[in-house]
Amino acid sequence: MRYLVDTGFELREHEDLDIFLRAAPTRAVLELLASKWTMLVLVALGDGRPMRFNELRRRLEGVTQKMLTQTLRALERDGLLTRTVYPTVPPRVEYRLTALGGGLGKLLTAVTDWSREHVAEMRAARAAFEERAAHQPQGVGTAP
Template identity: 45%
Template sequence: MQVEADVYDRNCPSRQVLDRIGDAWSVLIVGSLKNGPLRYTELAQRIPGVSPKMLTQTLRGLERDGLVTRTVHPVVPPRVDYELTTLGRSLLGLVDALKQWAETHIGDVVEARGAYDARATSQSSAVGA
């Protein structure tokens, strides 16, 4: 299906997709599924800090968008696996690039934050004086 897309148009569905794949939890889930299917608990362990509600919500969104499949195995207790689809796997290059950029430039970001915070503190002190 061919859809004309413009992510800068707030009503365009492509904007929703960009929001989905740009979300931190989505990026971490896609990256975690890089090497194959994982169970819900395995994903939760790989992504410290994600709440059960956010993990479930994000997985459902990724499944709805066709990026992840959810497979329920008929065993007791039930076993559910999550896996990237072909469409989801097409994001791996972008996710890996974002990961690499973040890890490479975290020192620069921390330095910039420190400089910004120092300026903001000195400016607020000058205003209050």
């Protein structure tokens, strides 16, 4: 079966360009970015200042040590941040965004700015939705 868009472009020959295909490498990038901890780490490091592990952990309320460690390793593996170990006792470790991570951090900062700007509207929409749902009759097979 051939997958064609209107232009006749065969997607199977260019899987990496179509995020909707399971095997597309771009899909793996989006999966990494979809993690709330990934987004928050990138925004926290977005000002260019290096941060130590415990600084990040305090900044990201609710993150576990295990989840932060996994997130930092994934970001380092994919070239979005660097991990620098200083030969002190105890060792001092700092995390900083790479140029690649900095570019992405700017995009995510724009998303957080948008979130701040529109959170009241979204809360009002949610309250209105819940109000409507509370007054609608519950039919067979509908969720409460």
